[in-house]
Amino acid sequence: MTGERRTGTGRPTIRDVAAVAGVSMKTVSRVVNGEPGVSDQLTLRVTAAIEQLRYRHNLAASTLRRADGRTATVGVLLIDIGDPFFSSVNRAIQHVARARGVDVLVACSDEDPTLERMVIQAFARRYVDGLILAPTGEDHSHLTRELEAGVPLVVFDRPASIDTDAVLSDNRVAVATGVAHLIRAGHRRIAYIGGDHDDVFPVQQRLAGYVDALTDAGVEVDKRLVRHCHTPRQTQRALETLLAQRDPPTALFTCTNHITLNVIRTIKAMGVQHSVAVLGFDDFPAADLMEPPVSVIAQDPAAIGERAAEVLFRRIDGDRSPASVHVIPTVLIPRGSGEIPGPVRDPSVAVLCE
Amino acid sequence: MTGERRTGTGRPTIRDVAAVAGVSMKTVSRVVNGEPGVSDQLTLRVTAAIEQLRYRHNLAASTLRRADGRTATVGVLLIDIGDPFFSSVNRAIQHVARARGVDVLVACSDEDPTLERMVIQAFARRYVDGLILAPTGEDHSHLTRELEAGVPLVVFDRPASIDTDAVLSDNRVAVATGVAHLIRAGHRRIAYIGGDHDDVFPVQQRLAGYVDALTDAGVEVDKRLVRHCHTPRQTQRALETLLAQRDPPTALFTCTNHITLNVIRTIKAMGVQHSVAVLGFDDFPAADLMEPPVSVIAQDPAAIGERAAEVLFRRIDGDRSPASVHVIPTVLIPRGSGEIPGPVRDPSVAVLCE
């Protein structure tokens, strides 16, 4: 029964605090925002009133009136928040944002361009200070609107069809290096096992890197060795067909985390896990515990997320330099499965491949 | 050069749109909010002006003035966004929220109560419509303020020390069931391998479940078999000590995902992976690909996230029923490592254990 006035939603406002403390709204505002130049006495009275009323500063109202209009919010749009790659990127972004006192809106597009557009619009209505996203689909022109509206935008995992900052792994070179590693181990018949979304840029690049490595080594690209499997059963049938043919692959490059597991599951069931080499794209927690341990090409999602956030905040802080592409290094981790030797023992190839 | 007025941040407002369309602000508001009762002619003019000016509706300003004060935002606070358990929970929440057109602020506390408090305050300043969090620490009284302010709150993974909705797994029963499974397989010397944060509620419950199962079966609890290992090296030393002692454990219960992997790594290095039984808490993607495949007690993070979101939105929609605890079932997945037989072949125990 302190007699304070409660407006709108019933929550106490600066006006209520001012009334209880017996000061002006401006003074309360000064205290709340930590502005200097309020006497200790008034500060105490205001603080007490805030505590008494359980006053909560309304950031939205503050932002609305402020000159800079900053919301201290950024939007992050991932493809799939449950995927270890994206959740690691997300974690890194979170840490950079938290250190700046910026809150993060997170959403996933599930590889759906329509959903992406809806989320971007939702973020735009919230006037986020910036956006980090893994773009989906071909046409990203709707993102131009954000840029024109002055909202900094950083894409990762995939480049966008617009002129903006990008943080990427060089999938093509990474895979070419990996496949060259298999060739050096004596393999010539190397299968490429892809899966869903083989039309997205990074995955296309992986196929290109596979072709690059074979071409560089003078190995013919056999299209029958390039397969796309969308289910465990398809993977099983594909591998059974491949390994039963008269000139079977002796090594398998698996295009994603998910496919790597499916392939290993299948070749274990077939009992050939120690005779067929496997090199997977993207690392996973238990890769070293497989039999044999799984060699992979690993991206660095923590570095990708950190860089993306750094670039974004630099833009938010006023950086107006031209958009740039940041390539985050990948690393080939030899653990055993990728070092199973192939049939060829030709030192000249070793020279060809470096 | 359409002569529109640009206020504040330089972005077009409803006033600008109204001026260009030659209507009142209220009419623009009606069109933007899809309210009925605007003639087709005016709707067209307004739509054209919106398009021309690239007008973007300001949700914060709208919320500020609206009677209900809803922000269409919820806050989600996880322990670690990179952990597969939490990222699966998060994904499920995201999907439920997206279907309602609600945006999600995500943050992680990293098991730090101070950080938790900071994040909750940040969310509160944004006037989120509700909160879902995995609480950290002992004292959650600061959350009472949110409840008193009318902000619905759902905790998961761990109960909170306040009266609010909770979505939990029954860790104690789950582990007791799992350890009973080991006992039934003939084990009596069963080690409990814990790790970091063994003081948090769900982990304490796992130890309690372990003790329950042994006690129920009339097996003495040997404290030397209960170990906490914080690093791979500690895990290695602990297991070497345990397995070298005169009455070594024949089965290992591993308390978390992370520890399961460390333990498997160690026993593989020791070459005893086929003679020592292992049962892990929480499933992981490649568990079936280990040698032997790893038996686990699996939580259902998707169901946990979905339920938490459903409960939250029910509260947001006005549900005022007493707070309730939702227990999401766990499942024991026997894959091999947990079915390695122990030395005892006493059918009476099978009776004792069910």
Added chain:
DNA sequence: CTGAAAGCGCTTACAG
């Protein structure tokens, strides 16, 4: 050091 008035972009409550 302190405060009264105006206004951020929007919706309410009302009148026509």
Added chain:
DNA sequence: CTGAAAGCGCTTACAG
């Protein structure tokens, strides 16, 4: 079907 005025909770720009 349409609009003019007031006000959501806050900060700005100014005056004292």
